[in-house]
Amino acid sequence: MSNMCAADYRAICENFPVVFLRNLPKMYPRQNSDLVRRFISFIDAVYDCRAHLFVLAEHGIDELFYLEDINESDYISDEIFAISRTVSRLHEITGSAYSRKLHFYSQMSSQEVT
Secondary structure: OOOOOHHHHHHHHHHOOEEEEEEEOOEOOOOOHHHHHHHHHHHHHHHHHOOEEEEEEOOOHHHOEOOOOOOOOOOOHHHHHHHHHHHHHHHHHOOHHHHHHHHHHHHHHHHHHO
8 A cells, every 4th residue: 555546546446346455454543644544545445336345354444543642632623524434435335335335336327338
């Protein structure tokens, strides 16, 4: 992820409707802000492109970001909001309703092409 940008993530999700991530680490926004920003951009691309995402990690979605030592004075509120939005999107992406929406979207897209 280190040499990629939002346009790269979007291209991946547009060309590969199923994406797998493995060994996803716990993220520490104060220490790895660049990694956190890139991951947020990646999840935004997955969400916007309606791609399927499968994640292999040792922790759950709610434990993905270590936020205990962060407060509003340490971190700008826009980034805290982006992290919260990403967690929310991950919950939605991994839910069964999202999967049904994707299947319906795929059927609609196929019909429009023909």
